Amino acid sequence: NAGVTQTPKFQVLKTGQSMTLQCAQDMNHNSMYWYRQDPGMGLRLIYYSASEGTTDKGEVPNGYNVSRLNKREFSLRLESAAPSQTSVYFCASKEQNNQPQHFGDGTRLSIL
Amino acid sequence: QKEVEQNSGPLSVPEGAIASLNCTYSDRVSQSFFWYRQYSGKSPELIMSIYSNGDKEDGRFTAQLNKASQYVSLLIRDSQPSDSATYLCAVRTTSGSRLTFGEGTQLTVNP
Numbered sequence: 001n002a003g004v005t006q007t008p009k010f011q012v013l014k015t016g017q018s019m020t021l022q023c024a025q026d027m028n029h030n031s032m033y034w035y036r037q038d039p040g041m042g043l044r045l046i047y048y049s050a051s052e053g054t055t056d057k058g059e060v061p062n063g064y065n066v067s068r069l070n071k072r073e074f075s076l077r078l079e080s081a082a083p084s085q086t087s088v089y090f091c092a093s094k095e096q097n098n099q100p101q102h103f104g105d106g107t108r109l110s111i112l
Numbered sequence: 113q114k115e116v117e118q119n120s121g122p123l124s125v126p127e128g129a130i131a132s133l134n135c136t137y138s139d140r141v142s143q144s145f146f147w148y149r150q151y152s153g154k155s156p157e158l159i160m161s162i163y164s165n166g167d168k169e170d171g172r173f174t175a176q177l178n179k180a181s182q183y184v185s186l187l188i189r190d191s192q193p194s195d196s197a198t199y200l201c202a203v204r205t206t207s208g209s210r211l212t213f214g215e216g217t218q219l220t221v222n223p
Contacts, residue, residue: 042216045210050209096209098143100202105154
């Protein structure tokens with residue numbers, strides 16, 4: 001079982017470059033999430049999609065955009081990367097409200 | 113006040129001891145509670161879910177929920193060095209499908 005798959009696993013960008021982080025889940029889950037994790041800050045929600053066709057801002061949405069391409073895929077885009085966006089990014093999904101979220105392996109992003 | 117707060121770490125216990133991890137939350141009508149374990153450099157993995165007041169046991173792990181006092185705890189019995197990780201408390205509040213995470217408690221089990 002693949003579960004939640006994130007690509008790429010590592011990426012180094014220069015300030016001002018753009019890139020898209022990909023996330024796909026094969027569990028037929030309705031909801032998908034993007035988090036960032038920084039030392040001492042815990043997991044912070046960037047954007048989420050409660051169901052196919054909807055997206056909503058989380059706690060720290062500035063500088064990011066998302067696309068829920070279909071039920072399986074939820075991408076995160078950095079239009080103009082900044083050093084403050086250096087972080088580990090996790091994608092997660094879940095079936096319905098009371099269920100736990102399942103996480104991908106993460107993308108380690110460094111912006112120089 | 114933070115929505116979800118965990119006891120500050122790091123927490124160090126000897127092998128074989130009971131490790132106790134605590135979490136409090138501010139939203140009185142929170143419905144679902146989860147404990148995740150995260151090894152260094154890895155992603156969070158679910159270890160316990162609890163939805164009702166009381167205790168829920170799974171192997172060496174016991175989750176305890178007290179909605180009146182707004183806390184949820186995780187007990188790890190017979191702690192092993194392989195339990196050394198950061199433990200994250202997550203709460204589903206009234207905001208629909210979102211979870212709010214605590215900052216985590218780092219646990220070290222010493223052989």
